[in-house]
Amino acid sequence: MARGGVVALKGLDLVVPRGQTFGLLGPNGAGKTTLVKLLLGIAFPTRGTASVLGRPIGDVPTRRLVGYLPENHRYPAHLTGEQVLHHFGRLSGLRRPERGRRVDALLKRVRMDEWRSVRVHKYSKGMMQRLGMAQAILNEPDLLILDEPTDGVDPIGRREIRDLLLEQKARGATIFLNSHLLSEVERLCDRVAILNEGALLREGSVADLTRPQAAWQIEVRSAAPEAIEAACRRVPGAALVEGRVQVQGDAAALNALIDALRAQQVEILAVTPRRDSLEDVFVRVLHEGEAA
Amino acid sequence: MRVLAILIDTGRELLYRKTILVYFGVVTLVLLSFALLLRTDVVDGAIASMSVAGLEASSSRGAFRLGEGGQETGLAGLSAQDFVRYVQLGAAFTLYPLAILMSIFATASLVPRMLEKGAIDLLLSKPIGRPALFASRYLGALLVATANLLYLTCGLGAILALKTGVWNGGFIWSGLVMSLYFACLLAFVVLAGVLLRSTTVSVMLTAVVFFTSLMVRLPHANQDWPLLISGRIARFVTVGIVETLFHALPRTYDFVQAAVSLIRHEGGLQWGAVFGSALSGAGALGLAIIYFSRRDY
Numbered sequence A: 001m002a003r004g005g006v007v008a009l010k011g012l013d014l015v016v017p018r019g020q021t022f023g024l025l026g027p028n029g030a031g032k033t034t035l036v037k038l039l040l041g042i043a044f045p046t047r048g049t050a051s052v053l054g055r056p057i058g059d060v061p062t063r064r065l066v067g068y069l070p071e072n073h074r075y076p077a078h079l080t081g082e083q084v085l086h087h088f089g090r091l092s093g094l095r096r097p098e099r100g101r102r103v104d105a106l107l108k109r110v111r112m113d114e115w116r117s118v119r120v121h122k123y124s125k126g127m128m129q130r131l132g133m134a135q136a137i138l139n140e141p142d143l144l145i146l147d148e149p150t151d152g153v154d155p156i157g158r159r160e161i162r163d164l165l166l167e168q169k170a171r172g173a174t175i176f177l178n179s180h181l182l183s184e185v186e187r188l189c190d191r192v193a194i195l196n197e198g199a200l201l202r203e204g205s206v207a208d209l210t211r212p213q214a215a216w217q218i219e220v221r222s223a224a225p226e227a228i229e230a231a232c233r234r235v236p237g238a239a240l241v242e243g244r245v246q247v248q249g250d251a252a253a254l255n256a257l258i259d260a261l262r263a264q265q266v267e268i269l270a271v272t273p274r275r276d277s278l279e280d281v282f283v284r285v286l287h288e289g290e291a292a
Numbered sequence B: 001m002r003v004l005a006i007l008i009d010t011g012r013e014l015l016y017r018k019t020i021l022v023y024f025g026v027v028t029l030v031l032l033s034f035a036l037l038l039r040t041d042v043v044d045g046a047i048a049s050m051s052v053a054g055l056e057a058s059s060s061r062g063a064f065r066l067g068e069g070g071q072e073t074g075l076a077g078l079s080a081q082d083f084v085r086y087v088q089l090g091a092a093f094t095l096y097p098l099a100i101l102m103s104i105f106a107t108a109s110l111v112p113r114m115l116e117k118g119a120i121d122l123l124l125s126k127p128i129g130r131p132a133l134f135a136s137r138y139l140g141a142l143l144v145a146t147a148n149l150l151y152l153t154c155g156l157g158a159i160l161a162l163k164t165g166v167w168n169g170g171f172i173w174s175g176l177v178m179s180l181y182f183a184c185l186l187a188f189v190v191l192a193g194v195l196l197r198s199t200t201v202s203v204m205l206t207a208v209v210f211f212t213s214l215m216v217r218l219p220h221a222n223q224d225w226p227l228l229i230s231g232r233i234a235r236f237v238t239v240g241i242v243e244t245l246f247h248a249l250p251r252t253y254d255f256v257q258a259a260v261s262l263i264r265h266e267g268g269l270q271w272g273a274v275f276g277s278a279l280s281g282a283g284a285l286g287l288a289i290i291y292f293s294r295r296d297y
Helices: A032-039 A059-063 A079-091 A096-109 A125-137 A155-171 A182-188 A225-234 A251-264 A278-291 B004-018 B020-036 B078-106 B110-114 B119-124 B129-165 B169-196 B199-221 B230-250 B252-264 B269-292
Strands: A021-026 A066-069 A145-148 A172-180 A192-196 A199-205 A215-220 A238-241 A243-246 A269-271 B039-042 B046-052 B055-060 B061-064
Touching: A021 A032, A021 A182, A021 B199, A032 A066, A032 A145, A059 A066, A066 A125, A079 A096, A079 A125, A096 A125, A125 A145, A125 A155, A145 A155, A145 A269, A155 A182, A172 A182, A182 A278, A192 A278, A199 A243, A199 A278, A215 A251, A225 A238, A225 A243, A225 A251, A238 A251, A238 B046, A243 A251, A251 A269, A269 B129, B004 B020, B004 B078, B004 B110, B004 B129, B020 B129, B039 B078, B039 B110, B039 B129, B046 B078, B078 B129, B078 B169, B078 B199, B110 B129, B110 B169, B110 B199, B119 B129, B129 B169, B129 B269, B169 B199, B169 B252, B169 B269, B199 B230, B199 B252, B199 B269, B230 B269, B252 B269
Parallel strands: A021 A172, A021 A192, A066 A145, A145 A172
Antiparallel strands: A192 A199, A215 A243, A215 A269, A238 A243, B039 B046, B046 B055, B055 B061
């Protein structure tokens, strides 16, 4: 996919299994939104193929089964919250009695019932996101595509959106999530892919990517740094990092370090296997990609 | 149902912009004025007496006068049919341009606003094809403008029919002809909107289309004007440009003539001009739909 001399996506080969929650990560300009637009037929690929729910991209009837929340979505300012949902419900092919029932239920679910008759241009960012979520799940989609759904939302709002997504996941919907908030992605997603400059750098389950390494972290009660450093010098792979003692290696290395620390009278509070957060993985993969 | 959704939304948006409401208010004021202030007494198809807001009217050498002297001069045998046609011609010359102008201002923003980032993404993600989406937007604007024109023609026609007993169906047809003219202009408005995504530029380009269509009619109607250009190539090129523009743009002058003819029941409608304009409008709309359907958003 290239536009105006800029290649937005190149050699991307990705499969999202049905029923999974999939996170797409990448820095700004990585091609995440372009990928979503291609899947929904909002933009056209210059080369390559893709399918959504088993149908080629651009297939109009398939979109009946898709819910979408774009980044910085903008609803018609002349509509009230309730009218917005009815409008997009009509566009999704929902008929009146069913549509009315779902609109009422969703407005209550996203705590927008009191604002249903207020025009959307008076809504705050958080309210717009909640309404956006309601709009995206109004047709009970098989595939839910969300581009930065928690962007600009306060922590309580983020939790509400997360709960809504978990409900959709429990219903069996496939969720495709673009987000900068890696902690959200880590909590919600089964699998993630990391994209940079239009290329896929890494893809796998969240559990695999953040799997504990052969490394340990020891929390100690405040002790003289000289004592800790003396202990670390006795064990290869041990180091003091940001007030915590870390050691690379197996159980023998860990025990050697514990012995060395105790010999220096350092009091040990906790020993934990070191596990990378998704953020650690993301930063490392991007750096590796840049180095390569 | 999806087309209906776009039609409803387009109607709501136009009402929200208030421009259409201003026109609606002006027409309502005109209709109320005729309904409440005009009194006529028709005898044997002629206006025996007439008053406007209590002032007696008279007619002398084709001109109406209100107030003093009305009783003495009388209405000089003015027929009810002529009176109705005069009033409707007056309304056509003042309110039709207002209707077209207001409708252009109101609808020029429809396409650029639809194409705004965050709005177009949502619409294109719904199960409605791009040609249907765009055409529905166009149709919604056209329906609102036509409803406004019909409100004027049907309302004024009915009030005058009640006051004089004369029903002029040609006035309704003239409103529909102007609606067709608006449809042609609107096609250029939406074409400019989809190409440039700017409301202001769309309005400006529509004004250019309007004035150019009037200007090129003069040389087109005058067979001898190319003789004023001495060079053969320059003459060939200029004639080519004028004739291309004349046939490619809606023919404003011919539509005005058609509306007048319909109101006065004089002469036949120039169907060639109407169909030619309809064809140019359809061409502009087709281009807009093709461009919209192929573009990345």
